[in-house]
Amino acid sequence: MISALWTAATGMNSQQTNIDTISNNLANVNTSGFKKSKINFADLIYTQMREPGTPNAQGAEIPTGIEIGHGSKVNSTQKIFTQGNIQNTDSPLDMVIEGDGFFRIQLPDGNYAYTRDGSFKQDSNGNIVTSDGYQIDPSFQIPQAATEIAITSDGTVNAIVDGENQQLGQIQLYRFANPAGLSSEGRNLYSQTVASGQAMQGVPGEGGFGTITQGFLEMSNVKVVEEMVNMIAAQRAYETNSKAIQASDEMLQTANQLKR
Numbered sequence: 001m002i003s004a005l006w007t008a009a010t011g012m013n014s015q016q017t018n019i020d021t022i023s024n025n026l027a028n029v030n031t032s033g034f035k036k037s038k039i040n041f042a043d044l045i046y047t048q049m050r051e052p053g054t055p056n057a058q059g060a061e062i063p064t065g066i067e068i069g070h071g072s073k074v075n076s077t078q079k080i081f082t083q084g085n086i087q088n089t090d091s092p093l094d095m096v097i098e099g100d101g102f103f104r105i106q107l108p109d110g111n112y113a114y115t116r117d118g119s120f121k122q123d124s125n126g127n128i129v130t131s132d133g134y135q136i137d138p139s140f141q142i143p144q145a146a147t148e149i150a151i152t153s154d155g156t157v158n159a160i161v162d163g164e165n166q167q168l169g170q171i172q173l174y175r176f177a178n179p180a181g182l183s184s185e186g187r188n189l190y191s192q193t194v195a196s197g198q199a200m201q202g203v204p205g206e207g208g209f210g211t212i213t214q215g216f217l218e219m220s221n222v223k224v225v226e227e228m229v230n231m232i233a234a235q236r237a238y239e240t241n242s243k244a245i246q247a248s249d250e251m252l253q254t255a256n257q258l259k260r
Contacts, residue, residue: 003068004248010071011241014041017074018234025222026231033117033188034220035079036227042075081116081179084221086213092149093120093128096218099210101173104199105130105189106137114174114199117188119217132187140169151214155204173209174199 021039028034049066056062086096095118097103102114113134120128126141142149143166146159155171176182181195192199202209 002248002252003070005245007069007071008241008244008248010044010073011244012238014072014074015234015238015241019231019238021077022227022231022234025227026224029220029222029224031188031220032119032217033084033115034222035081035084035116036220036222038078038080040075040078041072043072044070046070078180079182079184080221082221083218084116085219087217087219088215089119089217090215091119092151092214093122094118094215094217095120095151095171096213096216097173097204097210098213099208101175101202101204101209102190102199104137104172104174105134106139107134111191112137112199113185113189113191114182115188115190116218118212130187136171138169138172142168151212153205153211153213155212171204171212172201173204173212174201175209176200 018039021037025036028036046067046069049068050062052063052065054062054065083098086098095103097116097118102116103118105113105115107113115130117130119131120136121131122142123129123133126143127139128136128142130136140157142159143161145161146166148160150158151171152158155173157168157171159166159168176192176199177197178195181193181197182190183193183196185191205211
């Protein structure tokens with residue numbers, strides 16, 4: 001009976017983490033480039049009261065055993081990197097990756113981070129930066145005299161300077177053998193880990209990399225209806241586990257009354 005109390009408590013803890021994950025997904029429903037998280041559960045250890053195949057008193061083999069489980073735990077939270085909806089912004093520095101790949105960002109400490117958020121800006125020096133001021137890598141500068149910026153599907157950046165077309169550079173994309181292994185750093189950035197593998201560099205549109213479209217943004221891939229259904233299911237599971245704790249407590253109370 002005591003075991004049931006702790007077993008149901010693990011279920012409540014797991015569903016609390018599930019609700020936390022769903023809440024984060026819903027909070028970022030309008031965050032450009034955001035990728036939703038999925039939670040994975042695993043059962044805990046089992047107490048074997050009788051092993052399968054144990055012979056009975058007559059020597060016959062018992063086909064099944066008796067195992068008592070001890071609840072569940074959160075095994076992992078996994079980022080789902082499906083393509084989000086694409087929104088037209090008409091901003092010349094907004095870019096969307098249609099397909100596989102990440103933009104690479106250089107952080108102030110010299111390390112690199114990766115993002116699907118293509119809402120770039122131009123700083124006072126003409127550098128292309130994120131909303132937090134981090135430069136895109138490879139970096140390039142837009143001349144002050146530039147009157148028009150054009151970015152092709154293969155990442156080539158052109159500008160009209162003094163009436164002439166000038167190529168400023170080419171945006172590169174990066175991908176990973178296991179993008180779900182990337183570490184979420186906040187601010188729409190991911191960092192490389194041992195689980196993700198090394199970043200592989202490529203030209204947009206070649207070798208399986210996605211293409212770049214100017215003037216559009218990739219929005220969050222969170223589906224509100226799906227998350228609401230998941231939240232209701234998690235809430236019901238939480239309530240059911242709490243009922244199991246209540247039932248176990250009532251059974252203990254009954255057993256204690258029998259001793260009097």
